[in-house]
Amino acid sequence: MKIGEIFRPYISWANGQGDWPDIVFSTRGRFARNVYGFSFPPRASKEKLKELAETAMNAVKKSRLFIKAHCIHMDELDGIEKAFLVERHHISHNLASQVSGAAVVVSSDETMSIMINEEDHLRIQSISSGLSIKRVYENIETMDSQLGRILPYAYSRQFGFLTACPTNAGTGFRISCLVHLPALARTGQMAKVLENLSTLGITARGIYGEGTYVLGDFYQISNATCLGRSEQEFAENLNRVVNNLIRHEIHARENLIKGGAKAKTEDGIFRSLGILKNARMLSYEEFMQHISLVRMGAAMGLDMAIDISSINQLTILMQPAHLQTLAGRKLDQFERDVERAGYLRKKL
Amino acid sequence: MLCHECREKEATIFLKVAVNNKITEMHLCQDCASKKGMPSGFGQSLPISEMFGNISGFVKEFLPKEKKTLRCWSCGLKYSEFKETGKLGCPDCYKSFEPQMTELLARIHGKAVHTGKKYSPKDFPELAHARKKRLLEDLKKELKEAVEREDFETAAKLRDSIKDLEK
Numbered sequence: 001m002k003i004g005e006i007f008r009p010y011i012s013w014a015n016g017q018g019d020w021p022d023i024v025f026s027t028r029g030r031f032a033r034n035v036y037g038f039s040f041p042p043r044a045s046k047e048k049l050k051e052l053a054e055t056a057m058n059a060v061k062k063s064r065l066f067i068k069a070h071c072i073h074m075d076e077l078d079g080i081e082k083a084f085l086v087e088r089h090h091i092s093h094n095l096a097s098q099v100s101g102a103a104v105v106v107s108s109d110e111t112m113s114i115m116i117n118e119e120d121h122l123r124i125q126s127i128s129s130g131l132s133i134k135r136v137y138e139n140i141e142t143m144d145s146q147l148g149r150i151l152p153y154a155y156s157r158q159f160g161f162l163t164a165c166p167t168n169a170g171t172g173f174r175i176s177c178l179v180h181l182p183a184l185a186r187t188g189q190m191a192k193v194l195e196n197l198s199t200l201g202i203t204a205r206g207i208y209g210e211g212t213y214v215l216g217d218f219y220q221i222s223n224a225t226c227l228g229r230s231e232q233e234f235a236e237n238l239n240r241v242v243n244n245l246i247r248h249e250i251h252a253r254e255n256l257i258k259g260g261a262k263a264k265t266e267d268g269i270f271r272s273l274g275i276l277k278n279a280r281m282l283s284y285e286e287f288m289q290h291i292s293l294v295r296m297g298a299a300m301g302l303d304m305a306i307d308i309s310s311i312n313q314l315t316i317l318m319q320p321a322h323l324q325t326l327a328g329r330k331l332d333q334f335e336r337d338v339e340r341a342g343y344l345r346k347k348l
Numbered sequence: 349m350l351c352h353e354c355r356e357k358e359a360t361i362f363l364k365v366a367v368n369n370k371i372t373e374m375h376l377c378q379d380c381a382s383k384k385g386m387p388s389g390f391g392q393s394l395p396i397s398e399m400f401g402n403i404s405g406f407v408k409e410f411l412p413k414e415k416k417t418l419r420c421w422s423c424g425l426k427y428s429e430f431k432e433t434g435k436l437g438c439p440d441c442y443k444s445f446e447p448q449m450t451e452l453l454a455r456i457h458g459k460a461v462h463t464g465k466k467y468s469p470k471d472f473p474e475l476a477h478a479r480k481k482r483l484l485e486d487l488k489k490e491l492k493e494a495v496e497r498e499d500f501e502t503a504a505k506l507r508d509s510i511k512d513l514e515k
Contacts, residue, residue, distance in 0.1 A: 171464035228461065
């Protein structure tokens with residue numbers, strides 16, 4: 001399969017639409033669902049997994065949820081192609097490592113997808129640009145209701161939707177926002193902010209890059225539990241928390257361009273832009289460190305010669321598997337760093 | 349900061365979870381994180397079940413003690429296996445281990461009663477029938493195998509189960 005021919009190098013859900021796109025990169029939601037009469041994937045036999053995959057694929061077709069969709073089986077893909085789908089947020093690492101019956105259906109606009117035979121039979125997902133909790137929720141709700149009429153879901157009145165792992169039982173609902181918080185990180189407030197979040201049933205996650213900063217200053221904020229409250233309540237709680245984060249980040253950004261801090265902040269931003277424009281080799285980590293500042297600069301109205309939407313595209317496209325797909329061949333790390341810098345010089 | 353798992357390498361991934369006002373914080377190095385199935389890329393979604401199920405020992409820590417060997421009547425999963433992996437075998441496990449699951453879910457989520465979206469399986473009248481048929485087929489196959497390997501004790505039990513189902 002040629003994944004690069006199916007998916008274009010333009011990612012519709014990273015187009016800078018939705019609310020607060022300069023702070024919230026994307027919103028994602030998912031329902032975990034299982035089909036009655038089948039063991040959960042971790043315990044099912046190869047034959048059963050394949051049977052389930054076929055049943056699920058037929059149900060998706062019958063539901064007419066998607067006018068056009070890509071049905072992709074994991075066993076048709078090579079390593080780079082799987083990594084490509086992971087980078088694109090259509091599948092998880094876990095699904096990529098499954099062999100039998102693992103598949104994904106992705107809508108043609110790439111905002112909706114269904115993973116089949118991940119940890120649960122179905123992971124019904126939607127992703128959208130910016131803060132768009134309502135839209136994402138409506139997307140997965142529609143898919144869920146349609147499929148639930150065709151496939152008998154495993155459900156109990158007491159425990160709700162039954163899942164392989166008890167942490168997902170109940171609503172099976174997870175909603176998350178990927179938020180960009182460079183100013184909070186630079187003003188040393190992140191620890192306090194995360195501390196405050198943790199009393200609200202919210203999970204925060206980041207990846208350390210070089211030094212003390214988190215990779216690209218991106219944090220994933222999601223609900224920590226999913227039983228005992230309604231889907232709407234979980235969504236509203238996340239919405240409140242993310243709105244608070246946005247308020248704090250804006251305040252921190254204002255402080256960064258006040259008085260004496262202004263020159264220092266702008267200097268850092270333009271230096272980062274200079275590196276992205278002129279470097280001959282760039283690791284993904286270094287790229288993320290600089291694009292984070294450029295992203296903040298663009299949001300502050302500084303002349304970055306690139307808008308938020310294009311910056312968002314780059315954060316996806318500059319990942320290893322995407323870069324290799326763009327180049328049309330396998331590249332080792334050295335070659336990737338050269339390729340990445342070359343691509344950026346052309347774009348900026 | 350050193351990785352909480354191996355205590356050797358520098359931690360590159362952190363996670364903070366608060367459930368029931370208990371804050372669980374984890375710092376892991378890339379190797380330990382990927383060993384536990386945690387993704388490393390930009391903005392990858394968090395397999396929270398992995399975090400709870402395997403990494404932090406969250407499930408183990410909170411699991412109620414079982415008195416004797418519990419098994420799921422439908423898929424045969426032992427309760428002790430669930431404790432090991434943090435993963436249930438099939439939807440019927442919830443019924444088979446109902447008291448344990450009630451306590452565990454209350455500890456994970458703070459509540460053990462679903463108040464979200466309702467779903468009615470009664471829209472599927474043919475389901476009960478199909479399921480019974482499927483179960484019977486499986487049991488008959490197992491019976492045949494038991495007889496072939498002259499395991500008559502198991503065969504007798506299977507025969508009883510089939511009789512019960514066919515009533």
